[in-house]
Amino acid sequence: MNRFIIVLALLFGSAYSGKNFCKPLVDYTPRSDVELTRTICSTQIRKIVEQKTEAACLEVINMECDVIVVPECTTSVAKEMSMMDIPAIKVINLTQCEKKTEMKEHVKEVFECQNVTKTHCTTLWKLDDKGMKVWAGNEDDCKEVTWEECKPVNKTVPFPEPTMECSPLPVPYNDVDVMFGEVDLVQTECVAKPQQICKPVTVNKCGMATYTRITEVPEKVCKDIKILVPTQEEIHKQWCLFNEVDNIDFDAAVKKIIANQEN
Structure with missing residues (x-):
């Protein structure tokens, strides 16, 4: 101021x-x-x-359980047919034969021959108006000709024929045979049975919590x-x-x- x-x-x-x-x-x-x-x-x-x-976190007690499987078995006996091969002597029938000869009638084909006489001539041929061959007769040279002519015929004739005379021949041999019987079959059947085993166990378990914190300040x-x-x-x-x-x-x-x- x-x-x-x-x-x-x-x-x-x-x-x-x-x-x-x-x-x-x-x-x-x-x-x-x-x-x-x-x-x-x-x-x-x-x-x-x-x-x-x-x-x-908090320690809590949980029951911890496991499963064990125990077999339960039952036994049964069943009868069953059985078989067994055993040695055996068996006989088989063979055949024993002997060859023989017998005379038997047979039909055979044979040739029978005979003389045949025929006339032989020279034949004349000419062509007609159409160009075809036609017989024009024989020349004057015909003559008699004889020859032997044979033909097959069937005849019954005796013929030696072999035959076999056979008879049975029993022969023993070693073989096997089957012997039947009965056996006991033991069968065991099992079934798996589950069992529960539990024990208390202390476990530390934790959890999370989310919340809203409100603070007022001057x-x-x-x-x-x-x-x-x-x-x-x-x-x-x-x-x-x-x-x-x-x-x-x-x-x-x-x-x-x-x-x-x-x-």
Whole structure:
């Protein structure tokens, strides 16, 4: 704030014989508004939302079970026919034969011959109007000709024929025979039977949980605003009493008075 010094001077004539002096007076200017910046703050509640996942473990008792398989068997006996090869002497009938010769009648084909006489002539042939051969008679040279002519005929004649006289001939030989009997067959049938065996077992098991955590925290929020502040400037005045002097320098006189008063 600026300070103004205003001198209120009173001049006295010779009737005033005192010293020059000044008395300070304080005064103010008329009101004026000054724009100032103020920071205003308030507490606000801010909500913090967090997704949390946590694991937790606990020892629990479980029944641990296994399956064992036990065979259950039954035995039975069954009768069954059996067979066995054994050595045996057997007889087979062979045939024994002897060759003989017998005279038997057979029909055979034989040739019988006889003389045959025929006339042989030279034959004449000529062509007719159509160009075909036609008989034109014989030449005069015919004569008798005789020869032996044979023909096959069937005749029954005696003929030696071999025959076989056969008779049975029993011959023993070594062979095998079958002997039948009865045997006992033992059969065992089994069935798998499952059985459950359980025992308590302590197991550490864990699980996961997901939840939402909400936390409210105070938070200072500030902002700047403009305000108008009424103000005045101080005016420093001096009321001074001076002896009457021509052409007085009030500024120098006041400074002198004030300096003397402070000393």
